[in-house]
Amino acid sequence: MQNPAHDYSQLLHARNEFLARGVVENGGVSEEIERSWRRCVENGMEVGAQVRTEILTRQELLVKQEANQLLLSQARPEMESLNEQISHTRSVIVLTDAQGFILHSQGNSEFLDDAQRVALIPGSSWQESLRGTNAIGTALIERAAMMVQGAEHFLERNQVLACSAVPILSARNQVMGTLDVSTDASMSQQHTLALVRMSAQMIENRLFTASNEGAYSLHFHARPEFIGTLWEGIAIFDEHHRLVALNRSGQFQLGMVLDDIDNLAFSDLFAARPETLMQAQQAAKSLITPLYTAHEARLYARVEIRQPVAAQPTDVNTISISKRCPASLNMLNTGDPRIARAISQVELVINQDIPILIEGETGAGKELFARAIHEASDCSQGPWIAVNCAALPEGLIESELFGYEEGAFTGARRKGSPGKLEQADGGTLFLDEIGDMPLALQARLLRVLQERSVTPLGSTKSKPVNFALLSATNQKLREKVESGEFRRDLYYRLNGLTITLPALRQRQDLQALVDTILQTENATGKAIDADVMELFKAHPWPGNMRQLHNVLRTALALSGKAPISMMHLTQDFFDDMENTGAEDNDLSLNSLTAEAIKAAMQAHRGNISAVARQLGISRNTLYRRMHAMNML
Numbered sequence: 001m002q003n004p005a006h007d008y009s010q011l012l013h014a015r016n017e018f019l020a021r022g023v024v025e026n027g028g029v030s031e032e033i034e035r036s037w038r039r040c041v042e043n044g045m046e047v048g049a050q051v052r053t054e055i056l057t058r059q060e061l062l063v064k065q066e067a068n069q070l071l072l073s074q075a076r077p078e079m080e081s082l083n084e085q086i087s088h089t090r091s092v093i094v095l096t097d098a099q100g101f102i103l104h105s106q107g108n109s110e111f112l113d114d115a116q117r118v119a120l121i122p123g124s125s126w127q128e129s130l131r132g133t134n135a136i137g138t139a140l141i142e143r144a145a146m147m148v149q150g151a152e153h154f155l156e157r158n159q160v161l162a163c164s165a166v167p168i169l170s171a172r173n174q175v176m177g178t179l180d181v182s183t184d185a186s187m188s189q190q191h192t193l194a195l196v197r198m199s200a201q202m203i204e205n206r207l208f209t210a211s212n213e214g215a216y217s218l219h220f221h222a223r224p225e226f227i228g229t230l231w232e233g234i235a236i237f238d239e240h241h242r243l244v245a246l247n248r249s250g251q252f253q254l255g256m257v258l259d260d261i262d263n264l265a266f267s268d269l270f271a272a273r274p275e276t277l278m279q280a281q282q283a284a285k286s287l288i289t290p291l292y293t294a295h296e297a298r299l300y301a302r303v304e305i306r307q308p309v310a311a312q313p314t315d316v317n318t319i320s321i322s323k324r325c326p327a328s329l330n331m332l333n334t335g336d337p338r339i340a341r342a343i344s345q346v347e348l349v350i351n352q353d354i355p356i357l358i359e360g361e362t363g364a365g366k367e368l369f370a371r372a373i374h375e376a377s378d379c380s381q382g383p384w385i386a387v388n389c390a391a392l393p394e395g396l397i398e399s400e401l402f403g404y405e406e407g408a409f410t411g412a413r414r415k416g417s418p419g420k421l422e423q424a425d426g427g428t429l430f431l432d433e434i435g436d437m438p439l440a441l442q443a444r445l446l447r448v449l450q451e452r453s454v455t456p457l458g459s460t461k462s463k464p465v466n467f468a469l470l471s472a473t474n475q476k477l478r479e480k481v482e483s484g485e486f487r488r489d490l491y492y493r494l495n496g497l498t499i500t501l502p503a504l505r506q507r508q509d510l511q512a513l514v515d516t517i518l519q520t521e522n523a524t525g526k527a528i529d530a531d532v533m534e535l536f537k538a539h540p541w542p543g544n545m546r547q548l549h550n551v552l553r554t555a556l557a558l559s560g561k562a563p564i565s566m567m568h569l570t571q572d573f574f575d576d577m578e579n580t581g582a583e584d585n586d587l588s589l590n591s592l593t594a595e596a597i598k599a600a601m602q603a604h605r606g607n608i609s610a611v612a613r614q615l616g617i618s619r620n621t622l623y624r625r626m627h628a629m630n631m632l
């Protein structure tokens with residue numbers, strides 16, 4: 001556990017020493033903070049760096065929230081009650097997933113400036129690699145409770161915050177996310193971490209109770225009055241009395257660290273037979289009965305027969321949204337001629353067993369387009385199985401795609417598991433980022449596509465499968481074929497028809513896209529200043545639709561009830577323009593004074609295009625210049 005530096009001047013001294021000489025004197029900061037600072041430096045982060053405002057779009061957030069539904073549903077009530085306890089303080093309570101993305105936040109954020117407020121809304125990421133040392137990201141890496149105050153944050157811009165975060169573990173000891181309380185660095189932090197710890201443990205206990213694993217659970221404690229409270233131990237067993245899961249308090253009470261719970265049985269832990277315990281409980285008509293551990297320590301326990309609940313999707317590499325239809329092909333036809341052409345091409349080949357390859361820059365809307373093709377096809381009643389080929393963990397790719405048989409390899413679930421190809425039977429298989437699939441696997445995939453049957457790992461029998469095939473890439477697949485990085489035969493199998501989605505800067509339907517996004521953000525009709533729309537038209541949009549969605553979402557959060565204006569656009573939005581503004585020479589820029597711009601603006605009544613023309617520079621440069629001179 002960390003040992004927070006109580007003396008702020010000592011902390012500042014330690015920080016200065018570290019930044020100047022790369023060393024931290026003994027006790028200057030905790031080991032966790034020092035390790036984290038080192039990681040930041042190794043990653044090339046600079047203390048004064050601005051953080052890019054990476055906020056998930058509403059749809060991406062919904063997908064994440066759906067994948068973490070169990071965590072969210074169990075955490076919300078605890079967040080409510082934590083909020084009641086600390087509502088008098090200026091604090092924000094935050095729940096993140098295992099990657100540090102905020103799933104839900106509540107509390108009072110008025111003490112923060114705009115940028116910090118945005119950083120604490122759902123969809124923001126607090127990964128350490130992005131935001132430097134911080135309670136959430138660092139707790140996730142250290143797998144430990146973290147309090148990070150003021151100058152312990154690596155980035156200067158985060159030093160206004162004091163945050164306490166605790167990782168939340170699943171019934172199988174895996175990190176599911178974090179619970180965090182963030183507040184003003186000047187506020188007293190006494191007890192905050194302890195409160196967050198208690199709430200996190202409550203959430204873990206709820207997760208245990210709600211998880212659908214095992215046949216029965218044993219709730220135990222050395223003192224009977226503690227059963228049913230935060231401090232109870234919970235052990236879950238399967239129908240063969242093998243231990244499936246053990247919560248933190250249970251591990252503590254039994255003096256164990258869980259590495260491999262597969263090998264433990266009820267009799268390894270307790271000096272009793274579970275059947276006898278259940279009978280005793282029934283006969284005594286009392287819920288709580290005495291019990292001895294295998295080491296003869298006396299406990300009290302209650303057995304609960306478990307009611308299985310529906311399994312929750314938790315897979316981060318594959319997304320399968322069964323019910324929601326995010327868009328239809330028609331809805332995507334918002335006035336751009338290239339999109340209209342792509343849609344009419346798709347309509348000609350749909351339902352004819354012709355694989356479609358969708359190309360386009362990152363964030364151009366390939367997945368949304370693919371999903372719309374599925375919805376328009378005869379397979380729409382069947383499953384939609386999306387596989388992100390770039391994010392599949394190496395070593396698990398084969399079992400993910402092809403599935404495995406019972407006992408195929410150590411660590412495999414005993415009953416075996418169908419792969420994604422089999423799950424897609426009768427529906428659509430969407431291979432996203434196909435350009436990143438390793439060569440060795442390409443050969444196996446090709447065989448499946450040719451033979452339309454899969455052979456799970458460890459099995460000799462193949463199973464027939466039938467699905468519509470869509471794939472997407474932001475790489476030039478043909479070039480990869482020429483350079484030998486992608487199999488030519490697989491390329492032709494995937495590419496019955498290639499659709500190329502235009503980049504956002506090439507599209508002619510910007511206004512319609514903005515309107516659609518406002519609609520999905522429940523902000524239909526929200527006013528946007530004309531000069532913001534002008535700026536949007538001139539922007540290079542390297543992140544395409546995803547970035548536009550991001551920018552609008554942030555602006556909506558910042559603008560409240562007011563129309564969206566320049567001041568609601570973030571620094572990195574302007575930075576993008578900076579990076580593409582090399583076309584104007586320095587001479588014209590240097591002579592460009594605020595007065596000259598003001599005069600031209602007056603002469604042209606604020607018409608940016610006309611002003612830029614008069615000054616002989618691009619609109620991008622003009623905006624950049626005005627932003628630098630605080631004229632926006």
Ligand SMILES: Nc1ncnc2c1ncn2[C@@H]1O[C@H](COP(=O)(O)OP(=O)(O)OP(=O)(O)O)[C@@H](O)[C@H]1O
Pocket residue numbers: 057058059060332360361362363364365366367368369432472473474513516517545546547549
């Ligand atoms: N036509 C559209 N209208 C509104 N929003 C859109 C549209 N197309 C895409 N988006 C939004 O942009 C985001 C990115 O879209 P999508 O994931 O489909 O892009 P992609 O090309 O598959 O990205 P990547 O290559 O990074 O995987 C999504 O959140 C989506 O909601």
